[in-house]
Amino acid sequence: MSRAQLILCWLFQITASAILAFAGIHKMMSADIQVEMFTSLGMEPTGRYIIGTLEIIAAFFLLTDALSAAGALLGLAIMLGAIIAHSTVLGVSPTMLLLFTVVICCLIVAYIRRENLPFVGKIMW
């Protein structure tokens, strides 16, 4: 990985991490909009806490060197769930812009750090 790639990668990591952390913390703090969303999904409050925890974990992983690839993968998984939620139950909303930002950032991070991806790279753990 070249130095330029590394810096670029960290920019995307930080962006994705910030959005995920923001969303995760809001879920854990029972923000009105989140409670509303999870009520319509029928996952209030357990599901909200699970997803919030996962988002915070992904945000944390994205800020490390060794686990950022795994963090990107986890971020993508959460976002896939969010896309399903928006397309089947919640409907289109402006928050989806943030959602796709995370998807793009995570895809780029996972690509740049593909050597470290679990199950694809060389080591599993």
Place this chain on the structure above:
Amino acid sequence: MGFTKAESRISINLERLSHVANSSLYLLIIGFFLLGHFVSFYFHFGTVAFTFLTILNIYYLYIQKDHALLSNFGFLAQLRYILESVGPEFRQYLYMSDTEEKPFNRMERAEVYRKSKDVDSSSAFGSLSNFGNEEIKLRHSMYPLQKSEQLPFKLTFGEERGCENAFTINRPFMISGMSYGALSDRAVRALARGAQKAGIAMNTGEGGFPKHHLMESCELIFQMGTAKFGVRNNDSSLNDEKLKKLSQHEQIKMIEIKLSQGAKPGKGGLLPKEKITEEIAELRGVSMGEDILSPPFHVECTTPEKTVQFIKRVQDVSELPTGIKLCLGRPDEFESLIRAMKKQNIFPDYISIDGAEGGTGAAPKSFMDDIGVPIYRALPEIQRILVSEGVRDKLKLVAAGKMIDAGRQFVALSLGADAIYSARGFMLAIGCLQSLQCNNNTCPVGITTHDPHLKAGLDIEQKSQRTYNYAVNLWHDHEEILAALGKRSHYELDENNLFIPKYF
């Protein structure tokens, strides 16, 4: 399609299982999606997980080309790689029998561990060794001696030629060459401190100036490899000045010229520039930023005559007892070397014979497995040549090669050796688990690694006590066995003490 008679046997067809698994992934996504949509959104956890697994599986099946197994069978084939990767641990912990592992089986290692921890080492019920006409055994005497009747062990290197700085050892075993570089600094210091406590000598290995060995106050034998690290010119020739300066260290008692090594006889080495830190460059006397080649032979030693002259040169410059270390290859070459010594009346103070089974930090597998003569075959051969040339009393013989217990050491001593070198025995004593990772910088017990996290676990004081215990208990075994053989000293051992099975 013809119908065959139905059978009620059940067997698992892994190929079909993997095909079923691969195609059912798609159905699982659809199933979970529907459940998530109509029953509970929680089912979408399954949708997401199986979507990822499917993408991964598509990558395995259609994109990657590295592994045929993954291309043909998909994600279930990963089980093979996962299980294979933990195989060594499982075999060592659970499945391999006590006498099965190589190079040292669990029984042999456990004996070293017991000695080093100073715990009772009696065993019950019966021996786990083979008695099938293939192992060498010791012959005891009908008239054993009391231990009090034994003479103290004393072996003086350099006495034959009246060397001023002749070096006497009081135990028949020494720690063989392990350099700083191959070993971590903490491992070196633990061994050196233990050697000092136990009063045994330690070889420095060919790692250049033995800075870490010298931090403890044990007696050292400086080993000079073919690259002559620490005492070299840039073309791998000997720098007399540096050798002279090094020899003046109080602790350095002997010099050993390594002609070849049992684990990789006839092979040089390459120190890649990535491994050359500032410290290594300084200790070894090499420049940073370029690969350093160890030639397969000493540039001075191209003929028997020149080899003998080189030995003389080292003896003169260092003013210390000087030995050579080699693994026996062709006996006729060894014979001509001895003849050249006789002709010039110059002899090394000792010859250390490394068996082909000797250890190494890293060597090509074919060299480890297939080149060189094993110690039990090499020793009698060398003894025969030395005796028939009439020069056996001009030098000492030291034997090395898996000499981790007193039994093996006694066989070597009976075959003609005067003393024993062991490296891996002492590594086991300071906690080596034989995880076979010496060349990966990942040694889990911090012995052959420079990873600060891994070597942090190696406590120098505690492990030096283990070294000491091992040496003391090894000596205890020596005394007991010697008494059982009815001998008063190690000098009285000869081939008649051995039961060497021959096919009848």
